[in-house]
Amino acid sequence: MLENRKSYEGHLDAQLAKWKAEIDLARAKAGRAEPRAKVQFDLAIDSLQRAHDEANRHLSGLKEASDEVWEDLKLGTEKAWTDIRSHFNRSIEMH
Template sequence: MSLKEAKDAYIGKLKLQLDEWSADLDAMEARARQADAGFKESFNAKAEELRYQKTLAQGRINALHEAADDAWEELRNGSENIWSTVRQTFADAKAKFDNK
């Protein structure tokens, strides 16, 4: 697999994950609209954090996409920590919300 193919495959995987998180957030927001006021307030604060994390993830995808094919792996390594944080934030929110 060439560097360009590896880069494109990696970015594709990240985009799919970001799309999944977007759908999860949309579903959680729809359910929160029907919840009691206390839960809505708590969820809205968490939703703001999720939107921020999504923005960070999208920024990383953009940076990876714009990186030269021979330099993108360095960016990928740095992106793994950010992506891990975003993944954990969404997993925690989803688990907490699913338990309500």
């Protein structure tokens, strides 16, 4: 169980790092955008940052959970993660 738990949490850590890189890339694009487009980029970046922060909170809770409640929290985290992943995918496709 512990090995699976650490592996799963490591996978989520890697996904968070990927999303952070996508946010950083969007910030770089926003810096080069025309003023009108920059406003849209900034709104999207703010939304992505909030989603990233939420994902990070879920992962932190999962990492701090006792073994007794970890599986239950994992299920909730998976649903939230799916929603956040969809949000990232939609936002990245738009830009």
